[in-house]
Each structure stands twice: as structure tokens, then as C-alpha cells.
Amino acid sequence: MITAGVDAGLRNIKILILDGGKIAAKGIAPSGGAGRAKAIEKLWEETLSSSGLRKGDVSKVVATGEGKNDVLFADKLVTEPIADARAAKFLLPTAKSVVDAGAAKTRVVTIGKDSNIEEVVLNQKCMGGLGLLLEVIADRLGWDLDEMARAKAGETVVNDGCPVFAELDALEALNKGASREDVAGAVTEAVAVRLHSILYDKVGVSKDATVFIGGLAKNGAAVNALQKRIGANFTIPDDPEYGTALGAAVIAAD
Amino acid sequence: MSKQIWETRPLEIWGKAKELRANFQKAINEAAASPNSLLAHGNTGGVDWSVGFDGLNVVEDNPIGAIMASRSDSFSREARLASEIRGWGRELCGYVNNCWGCQFLGYDSPDGAPFPYRQLSVPLPDPCDQHAKRGQQCMDLSPIPRFGADWPMYLGPIDPERESALVEHKVQCILHVINEIERIFGKKYDDEKLFNVLDIVPRVQVLVTKIAQLMANVPAPLGLKELYSFYTLSVLTKIDPQEMLDFWKAFVDEVQWRVDNKIAAVATERYRWMEAHPSPWHFLRYFRYMEQYGAVCIGSQYSHMLVEPFKLNDDGTIGREEQVKVPEGQKIRTREDALRSIFREARGERFKDDEYFRKHVITDFAKAFHVDGAIMPLWRAGVGCTLTRKEQGLRLSEMGVRVLHYEGAQPGDRTDLDEHDFLDRLDIWMESQGLEKLA
Structure with a gap:
């Protein structure tokens, strides 16, 4: 059975196609802003084409994400934590919690013994945009996002309560001569502090059975800072930004 | 379900x-x-x-x-x-x-x-x-x-000596105001009208409490949106006292009839939630939005406790917590005594659910009204701001009541509530509890 999951996020659209429990294809593209529905349709066709599939081959499509209503070909819509939890169980059958940190939002989902959702924590306003913050800082440093891995902890400290203030602090540090590695280290540490607060907003997360998905999970420096801070060892899939789309595709296969 | x-x-x-x-x-x-x-x-x-x-x-x-x-x-x-x-x-x-x-x-x-x-x-x-x-x-x-x-006002346990001294201070302030209004505007103050109101108000409070008690029934006879429409007629909107009493008598009769005949606020009721503090007044349509899930809000501490602190009795019935009052049976004969009965307490508290003084209230409220969930706004300012909301949320979570927080500036400030995000949160909250919109 071939199914697909579409995660229409704020920054990017992610599509993942599952064939008999194995990933057959995946595609990612910018969200398209006001033209999101068209951008989704275009990516859908490209992803199908890349795998040699036709629309009729896909039995069911489940959409999620902020722009899920723009997935006009979806058979079913689900909210993100539902998909996150299913992705976590698919990736790690013993998963007890999943963290999904994207460009705009962060969610923590705790999963019960019978795979039901026990609790969902959604970021508050000042926690928003952590993924975007890393993108913006990389841009300020003249780096690609992947280069943020060069971050090193140094003397520089930036505000860890607000991404806007964090960016201003980072600019000030650069103007005063701080190294790019040092500034990147300060920003990733600030992101880790904010993530720590949401992870423990209510019930906490499992130290050894937590799956970390979302685009922010690609930033090794931030994830390592967080793991070190709470003494955890997260399970991170190869392409974590597809995590929610994977969960949607798994739901479609039910 | x-x-x-x-x-x-x-x-x-x-x-x-x-x-x-x-x-x-x-x-x-x-x-x-x-x-x-x-x-x-x-x-x-x-x-x-x-x-x-x-x-x-x-x-x-x-x-x-x-x-x-x-x-x-x-x-x-x-x-x-x-x-x-x-x-x-x-x-x-x-x-x-x-x-x-x-x-x-x-x-x-x-x-x-x-x-x-x-x-x-x-x-x-x-x-x-x-x-x-x-x-x-x-x-x-x-x-x-x-x-x-x-x-x-003061904080901490009730101290009768301080109560008396501080209440007396309030009373003297108002006596001064009354005298000044008489002097400046040439108006004559009629004590009998005040005594009459003080005779009627407690009777209205009993009726308001009765409505709150009836909200514990399944199905809920009203929703919080309806309660908010009426509660201003007892507290915030000053109308003729006798008319107010008559209105609340008739209101109780009708709600009791709805309970007796299982007339519901939400025909598909299958989920009950509570609130604790004022809702965003310009965005009350979220109550209707939640009806799509068969969800009804059975009230809030704000709506149920404007008259008196809520109390869950040992036998499971809902009552009102006693406060410092004019001694039972004491007839009000003077303007001073009348004012003392109005300004009857000086110990500070917020919405009578004081986290430091009545920790049990939030959990008792959830038990009494048989709720599945609680929506608790985090207001930055004004009425019911964020103070202790997270602690209350944790207390409810520990007893199995699912809690949803959302942020905003203040219930009367529509400039800083992300309405789309709020509705998204409602969808996530309900779906994560296994509920989907009803066809």
C-alpha cells in the first residue's frame, strides 16, 4: 500500500511517500506564502515524478501542518501532534515522547503505553521562531544553515528569553569583534535554553526514549547543547524535517 | 465517548x-x-x-x-x-x-x-x-x-484584628465620600434605600449560586457564554434591586426546568471543560467553535465565584465558602454597619481562588463540575493576569484534567490575541484527546 503525508509548514512544505512501510520518495519546497496551495500541488507532482509514481498509485494522503487546509488533494487532515506521535512510534517503537521543533513552532508530545497522547505542550509566544532565529543568525554570519555546526561556546552571551533580543545581542557582539563561531555558540545555547523550558513546561520528556524531529533537529550544535543541558540522548532520524510528514503518511496507511 | x-x-x-x-x-x-x-x-x-x-x-x-x-x-x-x-x-x-x-x-x-x-x-x-x-x-x-x-489589604492567614481595623478604614473612606457628595452636589442620602439593597443582595447571591450549582448537571443546562451574558445583571450592571431579584428568581426557575427536562446547552455534549478567568470578550465565538466537538464550557471560577468563594462540601454538594461577615442575625441599623457589611473583608485575594490560601479550590471546582479539561488563558495584564495560572494548570494536569493555555494581553484588549493560533490550539487540544469534529 502506498500512502503519502504532507506537512505544510510555515517555512517549508514536506511530502513523504511510504510504500509498504518503507520511504519511497520525499520532497521539500518553500511554503509559497499566499500561493501555498499551488506550491503544494507543484511539489506533489515533482515528488511523484521523482519516484516514478502516478497520483492514482497513492491510496491515501494525510495532510498536517499550519497550511494543511491548502492540501486540496488530501483525504484526511490531522493536527501536528497526532502525526508527531505516530512518527515517533514508527522511528522508535519504545518512544515515550517526541519533540518537534520547526521554523515557527515547537511542540512536545508525551505518548502513553497504548500509544495514545498523554500530553501536548505548545510553545508560548516568546518561544516562537527558534528555527527561524537560527536561519537569521546564519544569514547574519554569512553562513549556510549547516555551517552553524561550527558554533563554539565562548564568552559571548545572548538573550535567551526572546529571539528578537537574541538577534540584537548577536549583532552587538559581532560589532564588538566577537568571532562568528562564538556568536553562533551563544545563539545555539540560547535556543537550547528555550527548548529546555518547553520540554519541562509540564511533564518533562524521557531521557532515553525521546524522538527529536523538525528542521531544528538538523542543527547539531543546538541539539547537543540541549542534550548536555538535560542529560538526554535523543533519537534523531536522518532527515528530521520530514518527521511530521512521515507521521502523516503512517496514519494514511492505517 | x-x-x-x-x-x-x-x-x-x-x-x-x-x-x-x-x-x-x-x-x-x-x-x-x-x-x-x-x-x-x-x-x-x-x-x-x-x-x-x-x-x-x-x-x-x-x-x-x-x-x-x-x-x-x-x-x-x-x-x-x-x-x-x-x-x-x-x-x-x-x-x-x-x-x-x-x-x-x-x-x-x-x-x-x-x-x-x-x-x-x-x-x-x-x-x-x-x-x-x-x-x-x-x-x-x-x-x-x-x-x-x-x-x-493584607496577605496571609485571616487576622481578625487586622480585618477589623482595615475594614473600618474602608468604611470611613466611603462615609467621607457620601458626606462630600451631599455637600458638593446638594444631594440627600437615603439610608433606607441602602438597607433595602443590603436585604436584597444576599438573596440574589443565593440565586446566582444556585445557577452555578445547576451547571454541575449533565447535560449542562447552559454554557459559559450564556452565563457571561447574565452575570453582568447581578454584579456589573446596576439595576433596580427588586427587578434584579425578580429576574434571578425567574432565571433559576427556567434553568431548573431545563435540568429537570434534560434540556442541554449543547445537544451533542460529550466533553466538558472549565475555565478560571475571563475570556477574550471580542472572541467568544470560540465557545461555538468548540460545540463542533460536542464540547461545552460549564463555567469558570470567574463566573461562578463573583458572588462568593466556591466550596465543595464533603458530601459532594456545592456551596459557598464562609467569609468574615456581619454576625448572623445582626440587624443593620446604621449607615456604618451597612458599609461594614459591604466591605466585609480586607484580606487580599484574587478572584477568590487564591493560590496561596485556597489551593484546593481549582481541583475542587474540577471535581464538582465533572470536567474533562480546562482552558486557562495567560493574560499579561489586568483581570486575572498570569499569576499562578501555570501552577493551577499543573495541579489540574496531575488529577487528569487536560489543560490548554493560550496567551493574550488582557480580556478587553483585542489587539494582541492571535485568534488563528487560538483556534489551532483548540483543534490540537481536542484531537490529542481523541475527539474529532462531529459531522
């Missing part, structure tokens, strides 16, 4: 409620236009004494500010901006900023009448927000006489 479909029907008492509210507005407009009437700026609580003056109408900023927030987005934003550019803080109570902005702009009030400028102001400080500042702008703009009435 229950698939029961209940009978539902509109309340018959709506017509009377609208009539009372319209009469209240009419009295304000007439007072504003009449040279023989006085329009006073006052506060939510503790203005019962004002009935002793013929033709004195007290206008409270809370409901007017909330209505302004609902009127239109552009109206509300303009009013708030007008207040902010004159230096008033953005995080000042939204009700206040709406009203002041409206005055600065010279706008009409929500019903189309000119904004009701006051002839005097009696601001009573309140532990919940910036009530003490409320009279200042009215006075500066007009100018008008402004009476300073203190609201001394």
Missing part, C-alpha cells in the same frame, strides 16, 4: 435580560443628559452604597471597555492607540485603555450615544489591576471631583 443527543432550545428569559440591559443603558444616557442626575465613575464591587442617592448612576469601565473591544477591530485599535500615545502604558488594563481612548477621540459609546462623561469619580483600588488609576483620567479630562477611597 457518549453519542447521546440531547434536546436543546433557546432560553426564554433572553428577552427580559435584554430589556434590563437596555434600561440600564437608557438610564446612563438620561443621566448624562440631565442636569438633575449624576453620572459617577465607580468600580465593579462595593458601589452598592450609591443607591442611597437619587439620580446617581454608577458606570463601571469593565463592561463598557469589553463592549468596545467587541464593537470592531478598527474602533478598538484606534481607542487603544489614542490612549497609548498620551502616555498610558500598553499593559494597562484593556478596559481602561478602551474607555479612555474613546474619550480622547470623542467617540460615541457602543450603542451610539455620546460617551457618558462622568460628573464625579469614586475609584476604589482593587487587588486585580489598576482600578485606582481609573478615576484619574476622568478627572483630568473634564475635570470633575475625584474621591480617593482606600482599599487597604
